[in-house]
Amino acid sequence: MSSTYKDLIIAMGRVGILGFGGGPSVIPLFRYESVTRYHWVEDEEFGEILAIANALPGPIAPKMAAYLGYKEKGAIGAVISILAHILPTVIATVALLSIVHVLEFSKSFKDIIGAVMPVVAVMLGQMAYEFGAKAIKGLGIIVGIIVLVLSFIMLNVISIQPAIVIFLFLVYGAFHFKLRNKFLNERGK
Amino acid sequence: MIALFQLFLGFFIANLLGYGGGPASIPLMYDQIVTHYKWLTNAEFSQMLALGNSLPGPISTNIAAYVGYQISGWWGVMIALFATIAPSATALILLLKILQKHRGSVVVKGMTLLVQPVIAIMMLALTWKMSSDSIHSIGPLQSIIIGIVALVTIVKFKIHPAFIIVAAFLYGGFVLPHLS
Numbered sequence: 001m002s003s004t005y006k007d008l009i010i011a012m013g014r015v016g017i018l019g020f021g022g023g024p025s026v027i028p029l030f031r032y033e034s035v036t037r038y039h040w041v042e043d044e045e046f047g048e049i050l051a052i053a054n055a056l057p058g059p060i061a062p063k064m065a066a067y068l069g070y071k072e073k074g075a076i077g078a079v080i081s082i083l084a085h086i087l088p089t090v091i092a093t094v095a096l097l098s099i100v101h102v103l104e105f106s107k108s109f110k111d112i113i114g115a116v117m118p119v120v121a122v123m124l125g126q127m128a129y130e131f132g133a134k135a136i137k138g139l140g141i142i143v144g145i146i147v148l149v150l151s152f153i154m155l156n157v158i159s160i161q162p163a164i165v166i167f168l169f170l171v172y173g174a175f176h177f178k179l180r181n182k183f184l185n186e187r188g189k
Numbered sequence: 190m191i192a193l194f195q196l197f198l199g200f201f202i203a204n205l206l207g208y209g210g211g212p213a214s215i216p217l218m219y220d221q222i223v224t225h226y227k228w229l230t231n232a233e234f235s236q237m238l239a240l241g242n243s244l245p246g247p248i249s250t251n252i253a254a255y256v257g258y259q260i261s262g263w264w265g266v267m268i269a270l271f272a273t274i275a276p277s278a279t280a281l282i283l284l285l286k287i288l289q290k291h292r293g294s295v296v297v298k299g300m301t302l303l304v305q306p307v308i309a310i311m312m313l314a315l316t317w318k319m320s321s322d323s324i325h326s327i328g329p330l331q332s333i334i335i336g337i338v339a340l341v342t343i344v345k346f347k348i349h350p351a352f353i354i355v356a357a358f359l360y361g362g363f364v365l366p367h368l369s
């Protein structure tokens with residue numbers, strides 16, 4: 001699907017303005033705009049973008065905006081997407097810090113952020129479920145569950161850095177189909 | 190000129206060393222902004238953080254913009270943002286271009302597949318964290334009510350999440366303060 005700069009600005013601006021609750025809360029919004037609504041990428045590619053964006057240093061959201069913009073409209077698209085994503089809140093930050101009493105402002109915002117949190121939680125949960133289902137479908141139910149449990153242990157029980165876990169899974173993934181075919185062939189003999 | 194160069198260097202280093210997204214690089218930013226260059230005092234930094242947490246959008250770019258503005262006006266904003274975003278955005282585009290080139294190969298197919306369970310678990314952990322933050326902030330009853338409404342409208346009726354977020358925003362602004 002061909003898209004215009006206007007689509008990029010609307011989508012990335014919307015993600016930026018609605019992304020309450022810090023970095024990760026915007027991931028389902030990015031997915032909604034780029035996969036569900038505008039069909040710029042498939043879910044599989046979105047997974048790759050997210051994984052590699054996570055493994056690279058620096059903020060995740062502007063990087064994802066940059067790639068999606070680049071994919072649709074080249075380097076200029078990347079710059080426009082980043083600007084649409086960050087400019088509204090950048091300007092708000094600079095303006096507000098010079099005029100409002102921050103502590104009172106953030107106190108009155110506490111309920112608002114609080115009310116948005118369950119919505120974000122639902123979107124994150126939906127994404128967890130859908131990527132889990134995809135993993136099980138792609139890997140088969142037994143291997144799928146083993147891999148999910150393994151990544152849970154690595155990320156949340158022994159708390160290995162996500163960048164390292166992603167790297168390890170990417171390395172194994174590079175050999176996955178070769179190993180699987182070998183295994184299946186040997187069993188077939 | 191020196192100020193701009195220092196801005197570039199400070200934000201470049203803080204973000205280069207910060208793995209795991211914006212929030213992970215906040216302590217590193219603090220180190221550059223308050224400890225090393227003394228662009229802001231400790232109190233100013235906490236104020237900025239409080240505001241950054243209330244506003245939408247990525248927090249590290251909001252911080253970069255504010256500090257850049259304090260030091261050198263809009264030029265400072267541009268340089269600090271550039272140092273924060275450009276290096277890793279370029280790296281992401283290059284790496285994904287390489288993957289795109291070999292999309293058909295079993296090597297890339299396997300990598301794409303194996304990344305999915307890691308994402309599922311990362312999202313699961315975030316769901317957990319966001320849910321407990323929410324219960325902490327507005328209590329279990331309100332969290333569950335809003336959560337169920339969001340679940341039904343987003344998953345079942347497939348309404349654009351933007352509407353639900355705006356609705357929650359208004360609910361939190363106008364209704365919640367009167368309930369407590």
